[in-house]
Amino acid sequence: MVIIIKLKRSIVILLVVSFFTGSGLGIYFWNSGGQVSVTTMDESSNDMLFLKVQEIFEDRNNALLIEDRSLLKSLYDGEVRYSLWAYEHEIKKMRYLHKWSDKQGVNFTEINSEIIVKRASKKDDGYSLNLLVSTEYKYVYNDSLSTSNSFRIGTYHSLDLMPREERWVIIREWYKDPFADSLRLDQVKNQEIKDLILANEPKDLSELNPRRVKAVEYVDRYSGAASLPKYEFQYNSEYKNYNPLGGDCANFASQMLHEGGGFPKDGTWRYERGAGSRAWVNAHAFNQYMIYSGRASRIARGSYEEVLEASYKLLPGDYVAYEKGGTVGHISVVTGIDSKGYALVNSHNVDRHRVPWDLGWSDQSVKFWLVRVHY
Incomplete structure (x- = not known):
């Protein structure tokens, strides 16, 4: 099967948003329109930063899709504790997605992210950013490869980017991941479940209330x-x-x-x-x-x-x-x-x-x- 990796052209919007932290509640940039707010940065820096963010998310989606740990590792600095933690989390996420797809009898074919930079500022040699990321996952069932399905997951990220040699890497990242607690899928009897799922067909929903x-x-x-x-x-x-x-x-x-x-x-x-x-x-x-x-x-x-x-x-x-x-x-x-x-x-x-x-x-x-x- 041909696997396609595509990062959709993101929309960059201007807005000042509130940044909420504390008590394990995390960071939320709640649903206000606007364009990127960049402090102490000229237009060329703005454009460069946006392209770097696009490139990093495209590479990460690619790595998750095809289980390329080397590519994933290259996006982080293993000498920095917070960067290492972020990398280890993505490894767990990679394992989970592929365990779930095996249980389900599906193959993921695309992972596309739309990125809105809500806030960005200079930090040392790099940048600190708040992002809204809307990611579309496409998949097909193993016995019906011509029929594509998709779903979307939205996440709100706080991350720091720093230059390392010839590329930029993630030094710190926080976001509330919907897959974070799903680490025990190998306990499921995959074949029995897969057979049941693949045997089903969609029902007619045209007469819904x-x-x-x-x-x-x-x-x-x-x-x-x-x-x-x-x-x-x-x-x-x-x-x-x-x-x-x-x-x-x-x-x-x-x-x-x-x-x-x-x-x-x-x-x-x-x-x-x-x-x-x-x-x-x-x-x-x-x-x-x-x-x-x-x-x-x-x-x-x-x-x-x-x-x-x-x-x-x-x-x-x-x-x-x-x-x-x-x-x-x-x-x-x-x-x-x-x-x-x-x-x-x-x-x-x-x-x-x-x-x-x-x-x-x-x-x-x-x-x-x-x-x-x-x-």
């Missing part, structure tokens, strides 16, 4: 850094962004149900005066509210192997809840299916758009709730 259709339209539009470029990588500014406060996934699912699905607020589940109730914004409380209120019902709960067959019952507008240690910590909303009928989801926290529902959640300690919403 119109409320489900509107719900999906809403979350596709407001998937942040993972959304399609025509939506400008935005959240809905009418709602508070809870990512710096612990996570925005339940808030996003609640917005979908109210704004798109037409569910009325009530005394328990509500958003008013710029803030949401616990059932609106907390993943565990949201899941409990939906089920005990009768607005939703459980299709299945269990490990990946236990719920895989039941996952084909999911419809756009339903949701998946991810439980660890007895507590639901994340909500993703179902938005579609791929060419084998595999459910795809959108979410906030790490922004996802039409991503396979288990990707990034392969730890054996995770219990999946597959939940039918009653529109």
Whole structure:
């Protein structure tokens, strides 16, 4: 198979954005348009920096795609502790992506990143940058190579670049990676799962309830850094962004149900005066509210192997809840299916758009709730 590596021409936008750090919450450059803000840099430096960033992400995507550890290593300085940590994380990510693709019976064919430089400044001999990165992954199933599928993941990066001999390298990088905790996929019985996945076909979704259709339209539009470029990588500014406060996934699912699905607020589940109730914004409380209120019902709960067959019952507008240690910590909303009928989801926290529902959640300690919403 011919493997194509393509870094799409990125859009550079002017804006001053807030830089949030602390308490393990990380860094978020939340969904404001604008162009690159570069301090103490002339136009030629600006252009040079943008090209260097493009080149580094293109090489890294290439390395991840074809498992080229030598190329990946060349993007970091092994003598610098933070750079070494960043490299080691990308190695883990590389392993996970290829383990997952083997389990799934797919091959990744392209990884394309759109980069928005939100902020850049000189730092010693190099630069310090804040980036919004929207990455599209394309894949095909092993038994249907002519049919391409894709999903998008949005990440927010803080990184330092420094010159080393004839190239620039990453000296420090932080971003919230959706694959960070998925390091135990080798425990899954790949062949049994692969056979089940490859045996499936997509179901007809042409007769969906119109409320489900509107719900999906809403979350596709407001998937942040993972959304399609025509939506400008935005959240809905009418709602508070809870990512710096612990996570925005339940808030996003609640917005979908109210704004798109037409569910009325009530005394328990509500958003008013710029803030949401616990059932609106907390993943565990949201899941409990939906089920005990009768607005939703459980299709299945269990490990990946236990719920895989039941996952084909999911419809756009339903949701998946991810439980660890007895507590639901994340909500993703179902938005579609791929060419084998595999459910795809959108979410906030790490922004996802039409991503396979288990990707990034392969730890054996995770219990999946597959939940039918009653529109």
